[in-house]
Amino acid sequence: MQWRNSLGENFILITGRTVKQAAGLHKGKDSDAYRRATALVEMNAADMARLGIGEGQMVRLRSATGQVEMPAHTGTVPSKMVFVPMGPVANSLIGPETEGTGMPSFKGLTVEIEPI
Amino acid sequence: MKTVVENVTCTFCGCLCDDIIVEVEDNRIARVQRVCANGRGVFTDYDPTPRRPIVAGREVEWEEAVSEAARILVQADSPLIYGLSSSASEAQMKVVELADLIGAIIDTTSSVCHGPTSLAMQAVGEVSCSLGEVRNRADFLIFWGCNPAASHLRHFERYSLKPKGRYIPNGRKDRHMVVVDVRPTASAKMADHFIQVTPGADFEVLTTLRALVQGKEIEAGAVGGVPRIELLELANRMKGCRYGVFFMGMGLTMSGARDYNVSELFTLVAELNQYTRFSVMPMRGHGNVAGADQVLTWQSGYPFAVSFARGYPQYSPGEFSAVDVLAREEVDAALILASDPVAHFPRVAGNQLKRIPAIVLDPMMNLTSESAQVFFPTGSYGVDAAGTCYRMDNVPIRLREVIAPMRPTDEAILGQIIEEIKRC
Numbered sequence: 001m002q003w004r005n006s007l008g009e010n011f012i013l014i015t016g017r018t019v020k021q022a023a024g025l026h027k028g029k030d031s032d033a034y035r036r037a038t039a040l041v042e043m044n045a046a047d048m049a050r051l052g053i054g055e056g057q058m059v060r061l062r063s064a065t066g067q068v069e070m071p072a073h074t075g076t077v078p079s080k081m082v083f084v085p086m087g088p089v090a091n092s093l094i095g096p097e098t099e100g101t102g103m104p105s106f107k108g109l110t111v112e113i114e115p116i
Numbered sequence: 117m118k119t120v121v122e123n124v125t126c127t128f129c130g131c132l133c134d135d136i137i138v139e140v141e142d143n144r145i146a147r148v149q150r151v152c153a154n155g156r157g158v159f160t161d162y163d164p165t166p167r168r169p170i171v172a173g174r175e176v177e178w179e180e181a182v183s184e185a186a187r188i189l190v191q192a193d194s195p196l197i198y199g200l201s202s203s204a205s206e207a208q209m210k211v212v213e214l215a216d217l218i219g220a221i222i223d224t225t226s227s228v229c230h231g232p233t234s235l236a237m238q239a240v241g242e243v244s245c246s247l248g249e250v251r252n253r254a255d256f257l258i259f260w261g262c263n264p265a266a267s268h269l270r271h272f273e274r275y276s277l278k279p280k281g282r283y284i285p286n287g288r289k290d291r292h293m294v295v296v297d298v299r300p301t302a303s304a305k306m307a308d309h310f311i312q313v314t315p316g317a318d319f320e321v322l323t324t325l326r327a328l329v330q331g332k333e334i335e336a337g338a339v340g341g342v343p344r345i346e347l348l349e350l351a352n353r354m355k356g357c358r359y360g361v362f363f364m365g366m367g368l369t370m371s372g373a374r375d376y377n378v379s380e381l382f383t384l385v386a387e388l389n390q391y392t393r394f395s396v397m398p399m400r401g402h403g404n405v406a407g408a409d410q411v412l413t414w415q416s417g418y419p420f421a422v423s424f425a426r427g428y429p430q431y432s433p434g435e436f437s438a439v440d441v442l443a444r445e446e447v448d449a450a451l452i453l454a455s456d457p458v459a460h461f462p463r464v465a466g467n468q469l470k471r472i473p474a475i476v477l478d479p480m481m482n483l484t485s486e487s488a489q490v491f492f493p494t495g496s497y498g499v500d501a502a503g504t505c506y507r508m509d510n511v512p513i514r515l516r517e518v519i520a521p522m523r524p525t526d527e528a529i530l531g532q533i534i535e536e537i538k539r540c
Contacts, residue, residue, distance in 0.1 A: 026157020102227035102437025
């Protein structure tokens, strides 16, 4: 996948449930707990070091659909993969194509990342 | 006055844990025991105070809101009804009646959850079992593309990994657990063996396992990032176990091949039954998403993505599924029952819901209700409303009222909307 203005390296995006996301949604979708739980990206420590991204530093993620900014944290993901909890922030990056199934690609999407 | 209610069911996820202890004080929930971190908020963060419905940003009487909801649905050329999975089956039956009445498209959160699993089940069949069988018999568990340690927190404890059962006298010691995923999740730490698959390669790995189970030779040194020897060991272990169960999740349904991934897994499970006893169970997310499948199937013949526009049910995922009809701007009104598609759909689809008149029934405000034309603050099933939910193994569980109801149920409001439409 090619973009006109390449921002950085390509990563595979996985979105999904976290315990904090689930606890946050009970507090309300407008609560700080929910916002904090869903607006973050987990990255591999070596990838963060290579891109010069510090713990908690804001990064920009961009997919073919959209772009969004959020803090990066070290997580237990393999190199070249990132994880964003399910929710409105992650969904800025997800396209609506469902390949005739009803299911968008919430996992396995290609995204670019650069530190801000 | 303080009362203690035992054996309460938590409706957060498909585990439907029915051993929760709730202390009620002055018709408020004061304390909850045994509930997990994901489900706790169902009881402790829900405010049962009766509130008036909202129409166009202002509080109104219930009759006015019902009348406005009926007007929106009657005037729409192509209404969408969506959600269902956090409501009770009694309310789910009402929305099917409503969809039939107004010629609506009806879709559930299954379409962004285990919809591809339904497609696979329809294509190749599904060898299933109950969670009771897992608890009492399963000596080999494989969790593929799911992470119960984050999504179904008491699954290991109550149903799969840890309980002692009739033929599993020593509990955890008598079970072997494998996790297959693209990343080392919290669930992987609980496993005896973790297999890390390259993202998007699940289909190839499952096909390879089918070949190895059948005794075929594989030339490749590794498939999907997994060494051949590791896959051969897994195949032999599957054939050699007494009672194996796969649990599968969004890792298979949300990535590239979607329903083809699941079909390959279901076929593998069916073939394993030539050698031993094997089953597979989808890890259902919402508390009654399995019930939504059940109700829609027994009433229309199809589990999700059903259109009543022609006066009879038509089934077409990709055509009548909610994300697709919203992204293509094919619906001009929506009724959202107990879900939050603005938060959980791709933004393009969610934003379309803000542009058309929407009616939301939910115990609490959410991102979808913020922009809705009509919002009904209804009761919460299993807290202040009674009803029926289906567990992930499709066993129906009866929910009781833990506190005295002060709000109307989804079922009651839907019934009033139906009656109002019939009068229009």
